Amino acid sequence: MKIGVLTGGGDCPGLNAVIRAVVRKGTFHYEDGFVGFMEGWRGLLEDKTMELDLASVGGILPRGGTILRTSRTNPGKYPDGLQRCAANLRKHGCEALIAIGGDDTLSVAAKLFDAGVKVVGVPKTIDNDLSGTDFTFGFDTAVNIATEAIDRVHTTAEAHNRVIVVEVMGRAAGWIATYSGIAGGADVILIPEVPFDIDQVAELIRQRHARGRYFSIVVAAEGAKFADGNEKHDGTSTLQGGRDEFGHARLGGIGATLASEIEKRTGFETRSVVLGHIQRGGSPTAFDRVLATRYGLGAIDMVHRGEFGQMAALRGNKIVSIPLAEAIAKNRTVDQEILDASTGILDTLDYPAPGVS
Numbered sequence: 001m002k003i004g005v006l007t008g009g010g011d012c013p014g015l016n017a018v019i020r021a022v023v024r025k026g027t028f029h030y031e032d033g034f035v036g037f038m039e040g041w042r043g044l045l046e047d048k049t050m051e052l053d054l055a056s057v058g059g060i061l062p063r064g065g066t067i068l069r070t071s072r073t074n075p076g077k078y079p080d081g082l083q084r085c086a087a088n089l090r091k092h093g094c095e096a097l098i099a100i101g102g103d104d105t106l107s108v109a110a111k112l113f114d115a116g117v118k119v120v121g122v123p124k125t126i127d128n129d130l131s132g133t134d135f136t137f138g139f140d141t142a143v144n145i146a147t148e149a150i151d152r153v154h155t156t157a158e159a160h161n162r163v164i165v166v167e168v169m170g171r172a173a174g175w176i177a178t179y180s181g182i183a184g185g186a187d188v189i190l191i192p193e194v195p196f197d198i199d200q201v202a203e204l205i206r207q208r209h210a211r212g213r214y215f216s217i218v219v220a221a222e223g224a225k226f227a228d229g230n231e232k233h234d235g236t237s238t239l240q241g242g243r244d245e246f247g248h249a250r251l252g253g254i255g256a257t258l259a260s261e262i263e264k265r266t267g268f269e270t271r272s273v274v275l276g277h278i279q280r281g282g283s284p285t286a287f288d289r290v291l292a293t294r295y296g297l298g299a300i301d302m303v304h305r306g307e308f309g310q311m312a313a314l315r316g317n318k319i320v321s322i323p324l325a326e327a328i329a330k331n332r333t334v335d336q337e338i339l340d341a342s343t344g345i346l347d348t349l350d351y352p353a354p355g356v357s
Contacts, residue, residue, distance in 0.1 A: 002033045003303060004094040005052060007066040008040030008073070008105030012126040012138030013284030014292035015066035018100055020057040021296025027054055030304055035092045040101070041108055042073035044085045049092065061293075062283045075108055082108075086117050096303045100124050103131075103328045106311060110324040113309040120302045121311035121324050122295045126280060129173035132327040133313035137292035142169065142279040143179045149275055150184025150217060157215040163205055163262055163270040167255030169279050170221030172331045175338075176279070181219035182342050188216065189342050190258070192223035193333045198258075202265035209268065218262070224254050294319050 005022060007015050019036075026032035034052035037043035050056070050068070060067055075081030089097060096118040099109040102125035109119045123130045128139040146168045157164045166186075168176045174191020181189035188204060190196050205216045255272035263270040284292065291314065298312035298319035310321040 001030065001095050001303070002035065002093045003300075004035045004037055004044070004089055004092065004097040005068065006037040006040055006044060006097070006099055006101075007068045007070045007124070008099065008101035008108075009070060009124065010072075010102070010126065010280065011065050011070050012124060012280055013064045013141040013282065014137030014288040015068075015070075015100060015124065016057075016060040016063045017137070017284065017289050017292035018122055018124075018296040018299070019052070019067065020060055021293040022098055022300050023052050023054065023057045025297050026300045030300065032300070035094055036068045037088075039069045039071040040073055040105065041075050041085065042071045043068075044088055045073065045075055045078060045081060047088045047091070061289060064280075064282045064284065072104070074104070076111065082111055082115055085112060086115060089117060096120065096308070098122060098299050098303065102127075103331070106130075106324055107328045110309070110328060113324065118303075118308040119324075120299050120308060121327065122299050123311060123313065123327065126176075127170055127173055128175040129171075129331045129333065130327060131330050131332045132311065132322045133332075134316070135291065135314055137288045137295065138280075138284065139175065140287040140291075141282070141285045142176050143183065144285055145279050145282070146176055146180035146219075146275055147183040149273065149278075150180060150186060150219065153273060154185070154215075154217060157217060160269065161214040163216045163218065163259070163266070163268050165218045165220055165255045165259045165262070165270065165272040167220050167222055167272060167274045167276075169275070171223045173333045174221040174224070175334055177219050177221040177224075178334050178338055178342055184217070184219070186217045186219040188218040190218065190220040190224040191334060192221055192225060194339075195225045195227040197227045198261050199265065201258075202262055205262065205268065206266055209266075216268075218258060220254055220258055222254055224258075 036050040036052040038048040098120050100122040106121045109121050113119045123133045123136045125136050126138040126142050153164045170176050177191050255274050259270040259272040295312050307321045311324050311327045313322045
């Protein structure tokens with residue numbers, strides 16, 4: 001069987017491990033051939049390809065990024081976009097397509113499946129917010145990078161009696177902020193799921209200083225929101241370039257806004273650090289290499305079982321097959337158990353403080 005493979009959306013550590021697993025098992029066990037479509041859906045639209053074989057996937061397991069490159073191209077924005085995708089698959093003799101990506105990439109995959117294309121999805125989102133699966137690869141690497149950064153700013157915050165705000169990825173869900181905040185011993189964790197009251201945040205920091213703790217670490221997801229709904233405080237007020245083809249605002253700036261508001265209310269010197277794409281880059285952790293490999297193996301097996309219109313998912317410690325429609329139905333937000341874990345170990349005020357963990 002000849003199979004197309006593409007990676008769409010933002011890059012993250014582990015994409016190459018998925019590609020490698022698909023090609024190696026497909027070659028050794030099923031005698032498949034592969035066509036790599038470059039730069040996500042753009043490559044399928046514009047017929048930009050590379051050969052995928054054992055030689056091309058040699059040595060890529062520890063590499064970050066993706067040898068297929070990627071983009072946020074949305075075929076639905078182009079005249080006859082889906083039809084062009086299907087036609088290019090036929091042109092190359094591809095009987096199936098493995099699409100590796102997040103909810104945007106997989107939403108296109110679902111539309112192609114509805115149009116008659118045999119598609120299998122692999123979940124990829126560094127934010128860990130894709131519904132239907134317990135963990136996505138790349139998340140563990142991002143958390144480790146963010147945790148190391150928090151560890152490092154602890155020492156300079158303490159040396160200078162500063163408050164430091166660390167802005168991490170997390171558009172609609174605060175998984176990276178919560179996990180890295182807990183692991184890094186942050187004093188305040190702010191996530192999109194729970195709008196926060198900036199006055200309560202400032203009061204918590206003042207109480208720490210009153211107890212002789214003259215520095216504080218605040219971890220904020222890029223999508224964290226002020227409880228008063230005042231958009232001048234919202235990260236979306238400082239867009240980094242409008243919206244992408246899927247309509248998502250390019251967030252950025254909540255860290256700097258928070259630092260300014262905290263310093264204004266407390267009088268304590270406050271700085272912000274934006275980790276940004278540092279979280280995406282570099283070599284994946286061992287956990288992500290193994291998880292990504294298992295996803296790739298699961299995907300090629302699903303193709304040969306004829307499980308199209310499905311996505312490989314991690315449930316417990318098993319790779320299972322679930323409908324694409326279920327995977328893209330909603331964002332998976334931070335669950336109550338993890339929220340409780342964060343509030344159980346960090347300083348809190350005497351009254352409920354939305355978003356202050």
